[in-house]
Amino acid sequence: MSAAKAHVIIVAGAGPAGMAVASSLSKAGHEVIILNRDIKFGGLAEYGIFPSKLKLRGGLKKQYWDLLEQPNVHYFGNISIGNGKDLTVEDVRGLGPSAVVFSIGAQGTKAIGVEGDSAKGVFHAKDVVYHFNRLPGFGDRPFEMGKHVAVIGAGDVMVDISHWLIRYKKVDRVTAIVRRGPVERKYNPKEIRAVCANMDLDGIKKEFDRIKDRMAAVGQNADHVLRGLTDEFTKCEPKVSETKMGFRFLASPKRILVDGNNRVRGLEMEDNKLDPKGDDTVAIGLKQYYEFPCDAVVFAVGDKVDETVGLPYKSGMFVTNPNKTGNDPDDSLFQAYDEAVGKVVEGVFLAGWARKASEGLVGIAKRDGDWCAEVVTRYLATKVTGSQAKVVLDKLHAILKNRKSRPVDVKGLRALEAAEKSHKGMTDCIGEFKYASNQEMIALIERGKA
Numbered sequence: 001m002s003a004a005k006a007h008v009i010i011v012a013g014a015g016p017a018g019m020a021v022a023s024s025l026s027k028a029g030h031e032v033i034i035l036n037r038d039i040k041f042g043g044l045a046e047y048g049i050f051p052s053k054l055k056l057r058g059g060l061k062k063q064y065w066d067l068l069e070q071p072n073v074h075y076f077g078n079i080s081i082g083n084g085k086d087l088t089v090e091d092v093r094g095l096g097p098s099a100v101v102f103s104i105g106a107q108g109t110k111a112i113g114v115e116g117d118s119a120k121g122v123f124h125a126k127d128v129v130y131h132f133n134r135l136p137g138f139g140d141r142p143f144e145m146g147k148h149v150a151v152i153g154a155g156d157v158m159v160d161i162s163h164w165l166i167r168y169k170k171v172d173r174v175t176a177i178v179r180r181g182p183v184e185r186k187y188n189p190k191e192i193r194a195v196c197a198n199m200d201l202d203g204i205k206k207e208f209d210r211i212k213d214r215m216a217a218v219g220q221n222a223d224h225v226l227r228g229l230t231d232e233f234t235k236c237e238p239k240v241s242e243t244k245m246g247f248r249f250l251a252s253p254k255r256i257l258v259d260g261n262n263r264v265r266g267l268e269m270e271d272n273k274l275d276p277k278g279d280d281t282v283a284i285g286l287k288q289y290y291e292f293p294c295d296a297v298v299f300a301v302g303d304k305v306d307e308t309v310g311l312p313y314k315s316g317m318f319v320t321n322p323n324k325t326g327n328d329p330d331d332s333l334f335q336a337y338d339e340a341v342g343k344v345v346e347g348v349f350l351a352g353w354a355r356k357a358s359e360g361l362v363g364i365a366k367r368d369g370d371w372c373a374e375v376v377t378r379y380l381a382t383k384v385t386g387s388q389a390k391v392v393l394d395k396l397h398a399i400l401k402n403r404k405s406r407p408v409d410v411k412g413l414r415a416l417e418a419a420e421k422s423h424k425g426m427t428d429c430i431g432e433f434k435y436a437s438n439q440e441m442i443a444l445i446e447r448g449k450a
Contacts, residue, residue, distance in 0.1 A: 006030050006072075007098035007380050008392050012081050015043020016060070016362045017352025018103035020369025023067050025376065031072045031389035033097070033396065035087070038136070039077045039408045039416070039441050041068065043105055045362050047133040050160045050194075060362065068410050074393060077408035078438065079400070082309045086405040089310040093348070095395050096387035099376050101349045102311060102318070102336070103369060106303035106357035110316065113301075116256030121146060121264035125157050125300035132164045139436030146295025147172040150267060152253060153300035154178040155186040161298055162245055163194040170241040174198075175294065177267070178249045179283045181215055181274055182208070182225050189232040196233035200244040204230070211250050218274045218281060248292065250274070252285060256297060266293040303357045311348070312338045317357065318350055329371040331378065349376055412445040419444050 007030045011022045014036035026032045040046055045060045068075050079086045081104065092100055109124045116122070123143065130138035149165050151158050154176060162174045174195075178185065205226065212222035248269070255268035269292045272283040304316030312319040321332035321344050334355060336345040351372035352365045359368075400407055408416075416435075423433040435441045 005385060006389075007383070007385050008033065008096070008387060008389050009376065009380075010035060010092055010095065010097045010100045010392075011103060012092065012100065013037070013043065013103035013105060013352070013354065014041035014064075014075070014077070015103060015105055015352060016045050016365035017354075017369035017372070018043070018101070019064050019067060020366040021101050021103060021351055021373045021376070022073060023063075024370060024373030026067065026070050026073050028377065029072070030380075031074070031392075033074045033389075033392065034068075034076065035079045035081060035092070036075070036077045037080045037104065037107075039438060039445075040413065041075070041077065044365065047130055047135040048361065049133075050163060051133055056362075068413075072389075074389075075408075075410050075413070076396070076400075077413065078442065079405060079407055082306065084308075086400065086403060089348075091399060095392045095399075097347075097392055098380055098383055098386045099347045099349060101351055101372060101376060102309070102354050103351040103372075104306070104309065104354050106353040107306040108304040108316070110302045110304050112299050114253055114256055114299075116258055116264075117299075119256050119258045119262050119264050120144070121296040122256060123296065123298045125151075125153070125161055125298050126303060128161055128164070128298055129157070132168070134434040134436045136436060136438045136441070139434070144296070145169050145171055146264070148175070148294045149173070149296045149298060150175050150177050150248075150253075150292065150294040151298045151300070152177045153186075154180075154184070155300065156188055156191050157300045159187045159191045159195060161300075166195055166198050166243040166245060167240055171243055173200075174243060174245045175292075176245075176247045177251055177253060177269075177292075178247060179252050179272060180281060181211060181220065181249050182229050182247070183215070183220050184281060185229070192232055193235050194237050195245055197236040197239035198241065198243050198245045199230075199233055200246045201230065203244065203246040207247055207249060214250055214273050218276055220274075250283065251292070252283065253297070254289065257291065264294065264296055266291050267297060268292075303353065305354060305357060311336055311350075312340075312345065314339070318354060320350060320355065327375075327378065329374060331375045334372045334375045347379070349379075406442055406446075408442070408445055415445050415448060416441055 009025050010033045011018045012035045014034050022032045081087050131143050158176050165171050165174050208222045208226045215222045250272040251269045253267045254270050257266040259265045271286045271288040274281040275284050307313040319337045321335040321337040325331040334349045336348040351369050420433050
């Protein structure tokens with residue numbers, strides 16, 4: 001692409017979606033400026049994948065390094081966007097790019113909404129995942145789990161958290177609390193291999209005996225389902241602790257029970273039954289309650305976007321254009337939309353979890369970024385090129401210097417990577433050393449010790 005036709009695009013967020021957008025648009029010859037809240041790129045690929053999956057993370061890292069080394073890609077880590085942050089949305093648009101893509105993930109967490117949710121020992125699943133992946137702000141914060149942890153959910157996040165609790169925290173017991181039954185479990189059978197050596201088979205059998213009549217009421221055979229569930233316990237990773245793991249099915253947490261020090265001592269649970277709904281089932285509360293003792297509770301209740309960013313926001317999501325365009329992919333799904341004036345926000349797009357929170361992991365986020373890049377490319381075809389890259393970059397550097405921000409570039413990232421690789425510090429479940437605070441990373445980069 002000739003310089004005359006090359007546009008400048010700013011991509012906010014360097015997770016799988018943002019990096020996919022940046023990759024597509026830079027390959028098309030455009031100048032891409034990446035602004036990232038974290039010092040390191042990667043987003044969920046760096047801070048959301050289970051730490052021991054080093055091969056997957058390593059492959060993604062290599063792709064991302066290759067992208068950032070391109071001469072038409074400019075990386076600014078440690079730069080937050082939002083009201084009172086390094087840059088506002090208006091600042092970013094005012095730099096003069098032809099388009100801005102926000103792929104900043106879903107930084108917020110939905111409220112748990114259960115009485116007692118502020119007790120000591122109540123955690124959001126995302127915070128726990130960030131902790132064991134050493135995301136600054138979470139990696140160096142104590143997560144006191146006690147001896148018996150209840151993890152609410154039946155998906156892969158539940159398995160990852162159970163894996164960490166069993167293998168590294170070595171708690172006495174982990175119980176997955178599931179609103180519906182074992183047929184409706186959501187985790188990938190391959191993922192369960194990480195924890196199946198610690199399954200309490202006798203306890204699981206008793207749990208099936210407890211709920212078999214409610215399963216039979218919707219045509220589910222408890223013995224058959226139990227066999228199917230336990231048949232998945234193959235190729236288990238070697239046992240490294242005496243933790244026992246089990247399930248509590250057809251159970252909804254209604255209240256967190258606390259002791260005199262506001263520490264978790266258990267859950268008040270409601271028994272559920274299953275009702276058919278089309279080809280699926282729904283859980284219906286039976287108004288029968290009981291106490292379930294535990295020392296900590298981890299809720300996987302989903303994510304919401306950060307309303308303080310300054311993009312049009314409603315009900316936990318940034319607002320996208322309600323008017324379909326009929327293109328494939330449909331432009332409207334990726335266009336930011338201001339309901340107050342009934343118009344799209346000119347040149348502003350959303351991708352990944354910023355567009356649809358909690359929708360799949362790395363592969364789906366990458367696909368979303370690819371689709372967004374197609375939509376942005378269509379948009380750019382209707383525009384004359386705006387400011388040159390040098391002009392935009394000079395403006396950006398001037399604002400950041402004026403605000404005493406401390407952006408990290410690719411050279412700084414390389415220095416940080418070299419220092420972490422040569423460090424002989426703690427690795428535990430990560431299998432690699434990571435600094436857990438921004439202060440440590442910035443100090444190291446600014447000293448230039450590589």
